[in-house]
Amino acid sequence: IGLSISLAADELPTKEALKKAAEEAHAKFKDEKEGKNADYIPALAKVPSELFGIAIVTADGEVIEVGDVDYSFSMQSCSKVFTMCMVMEESGAEAIFEKINVEPTGMPFNSIKAIEHGDGRADNPLVNAGAIATVSMIKADSPEQRWKKISDYYNLLAGEELKVLEDVYVSEAETNFRNRGIANVLFNSGNLFCDPLEATDVYTRQCSVGVTTAQLAMMASPLANDGVHPVSKKTFLKEDEVPKVLSIMTMAGFYDGAGQWAWKTGLPAKTGVGGGIFAIVPGKMVIVAFSPPVDQYGNSVRAQKAIQYIADKFEYNIF
């Protein structure tokens, strides 16, 4: 009788092997011409389209960086995951399940139809409606306190002080009529839990926080390490909340492009219309890529390809 148990699943590739894979991905996709900067937030149209950076943070805290890794881009919808984690810690994961729900919409990230078709809840915390509702769930007595809680939490995750990119914030705040409409509709049906304009404004601010690829990977690292930050060793999420976060990312992280991402890459991930994407390899690492041109769903074309390349190389598809 032979019995062999493979420990390979728990092993991490060497730093050199990860760096080589990231360099290969960068070289392979840097000239990719598909996609276009988002321009419904005017400041995003001005970000140089050729920027392309990749960073990996492993579950033991190693950092790998390739390409344009010093550029601070706005987190945009990547922020939605972190605020959801904060609210889960403050009010319990069930509060998200009950007040927002955890179903994919199959519709664009800023869909108004999506909040009209069901019971009035926002469907999930990763579309705009759900993210604005998540912000409204934070226990706060003032808009300043609501924002400070988010900002302090993001800084703790990053391990350093992050700054709002004021030009991006002002540009979105001047043009976010659609999000204000969504917040008002949710409030009207009892599915938003503070003043709708306050929730929209604080949400807009969190979307405008600037990060480098490595800072974003650092922020997401507890999700690849059972809720514990691999560098600060601080627990950000209860161990049983991590799979819940990853399940929502799998269903809704790419909006109406979530199915094809799961099909091709098979990793829970979240995108932002600024061009950033972070993907979680559970128990192993966070893979981040950033490049501004996005596809029809608002997801960075080069970043998707780079992450898929690295994930394929190490056979990290979770399905």
Ligand code: DON
């Ligand atoms: O609310 C918005 O439209 C933006 N601040 C964020 C949207 C976004 O990042 C969509 N994702 N890819």
